[in-house]
Amino acid sequence: MAETKKTNIILxxxxxxxxxxxxxxxxxxxxxxxxxxxxxxxxxxNALRKDEQVAxxxxxxxxxxGKMMPRGADKMGLSKMNFAGFGPKMIKExxxxxxxxxxxxxxxxxxxxxVKLVACTMTMDLLGLQKxxxxxxxxxxxxxxxxGDAEEGKVNLFI
Amino acid sequence: MAETKKTNIILxxxxxxxxxxxxxxxxxxxxxxxxxxxxxxxxxxNALRKDEQVAxxxxxxxxxxGKMMPRGADKMGLSKMNFAGFGPKMIKExxxxxxxxxxxxxxxxxxxxxVKLVACTMTMDLLGLQKxxxxxxxxxxxxxxxxGDAEEGKVNLFI
Amino acid sequence: MAETKKTNIILxxxxxxxxxxxxxxxxxxxxxxxxxxxxxxxxxxNALRKDEQVAxxxxxxxxxxGKMMPRGADKMGLSKMNFAGFGPKMIKExxxxxxxxxxxxxxxxxxxxxVKLVACTMTMDLLGLQKxxxxxxxxxxxxxxxxGDAEEGKVNLFI
Numbered sequence: 001m002a003e004t005k006k007t008n009i010i011l012x013x014x015x016x017x018x019x020x021x022x023x024x025x026x027x028x029x030x031x032x033x034x035x036x037x038x039x040x041x042x043x044x045x046n047a048l049r050k051d052e053q054v055a056x057x058x059x060x061x062x063x064x065x066g067k068m069m070p071r072g073a074d075k076m077g078l079s080k081m082n083f084a085g086f087g088p089k090m091i092k093e094x095x096x097x098x099x100x101x102x103x104x105x106x107x108x109x110x111x112x113x114x115v116k117l118v119a120c121t122m123t124m125d126l127l128g129l130q131k132x133x134x135x136x137x138x139x140x141x142x143x144x145x146x147x148g149d150a151e152e153g154k155v156n157l158f159i
Numbered sequence: 160m161a162e163t164k165k166t167n168i169i170l171x172x173x174x175x176x177x178x179x180x181x182x183x184x185x186x187x188x189x190x191x192x193x194x195x196x197x198x199x200x201x202x203x204x205n206a207l208r209k210d211e212q213v214a215x216x217x218x219x220x221x222x223x224x225g226k227m228m229p230r231g232a233d234k235m236g237l238s239k240m241n242f243a244g245f246g247p248k249m250i251k252e253x254x255x256x257x258x259x260x261x262x263x264x265x266x267x268x269x270x271x272x273x274v275k276l277v278a279c280t281m282t283m284d285l286l287g288l289q290k291x292x293x294x295x296x297x298x299x300x301x302x303x304x305x306x307g308d309a310e311e312g313k314v315n316l317f318i
Numbered sequence: 319m320a321e322t323k324k325t326n327i328i329l330x331x332x333x334x335x336x337x338x339x340x341x342x343x344x345x346x347x348x349x350x351x352x353x354x355x356x357x358x359x360x361x362x363x364n365a366l367r368k369d370e371q372v373a374x375x376x377x378x379x380x381x382x383x384g385k386m387m388p389r390g391a392d393k394m395g396l397s398k399m400n401f402a403g404f405g406p407k408m409i410k411e412x413x414x415x416x417x418x419x420x421x422x423x424x425x426x427x428x429x430x431x432x433v434k435l436v437a438c439t440m441t442m443d444l445l446g447l448q449k450x451x452x453x454x455x456x457x458x459x460x461x462x463x464x465x466g467d468a469e470e471g472k473v474n475l476f477i
Contacts, residue, residue: 012335012336012477017171017202021169021171021201021317024302027302028302028305032303032307032310041339042339043397061411061412064408065408065412068399079172080202081224081228090220090223094285098284100281122418125416126412126418143342146346147325147349147473148350150472151323151347153472155310156315156473156475157169157317157475158477164469176330176360176361180328180359183440184328184461186461239332249383250444253379253445257443257444259440259444314465314469316474317476
């Protein structure tokens, strides 16, 4: 029996376009029967935030990070040509026009294809993000779990 | 007979310095007899644009992207210290001084070494880039082709 | 006897948060007995700069790069929410609060764990950085050495 191939993506970046790339690759690899993990760390955690505000207790700095960071995939900016939010509007418009999938749907599709979505607990701590604020059905782990996955990965990417 | 080693680089970023890094690694791997592919997606596609304007029919948003994005490798900015175009001038100056190769020549060298240059058709659609606007002798493919290459790659990088 | 696993990280980016990610992964992999190399190129070289000024002879452009680039890990900015230096202060504050390690200590730990720290000689030339300006106990190499390491790597990342 052929060994299952593994793809492990670290999503560090908090931009709409980079997260799209991560999820398109993840969904593509899952379609080829890879076991796929996206490990969300630092600003990449924002892709997993719920879009509504969640009442949780936080310190002052953690509250500030919480306020300044985009609340969920749909609110993220672009890595290039963001133009104070106009760039993301343009991208979403051309996505619709060309029948491509916007980021929130790419994330849903990944969950349907059993892509393992992991939130990095160390950076959750640093940025003050709590489980209640993140999507359902994700896993929580640290760098040790990532190394364990990555050393068996055929495709390892840092995005 | 030893198996040919494969290097697959996704060039997502549209900056001069990051594209330089991608092409230096690609040329280095090709010199070590790797089979090398650079898969250009999102802003990385701009490295493959011809530097003259090409008359093609486009929708409004696609025209705007076309106008705002750099036309070819030589027009790209830096990821750090761009200073409204002064940074790239400094980099090109020190490249000349130290007899290093500027980006357009790195791309030529890659083509001479049979590095496979691929343009991502999905993001070409989104950004409204057409084949007529891109360099000759490149290939066109999507995420499925990338996964096929990457799962056999010894070195896979996302830049 | 089991083969030693290798992790090779290219640190291209010159930001505090991205360098933190690189060093956290490197230290994690070293803890799992990987042979780990961080290859510092372009702006990533700044993580290896000494924090004091070192008297060396330089050309005009090289002096300018030297002045404009951060002098050592502790001076680096953030890739997101830098806010003219306020972001790094916030990050360092939460790092302290959560008993995580700031970047300079992560680098020390990497050296104690025998992570091989390499400075890319080609980009040192371009940016005018000289050995006297960089930390002790690092190695100097070019793209050929990187390819040699990477083609045996289990985990290869570009950060």
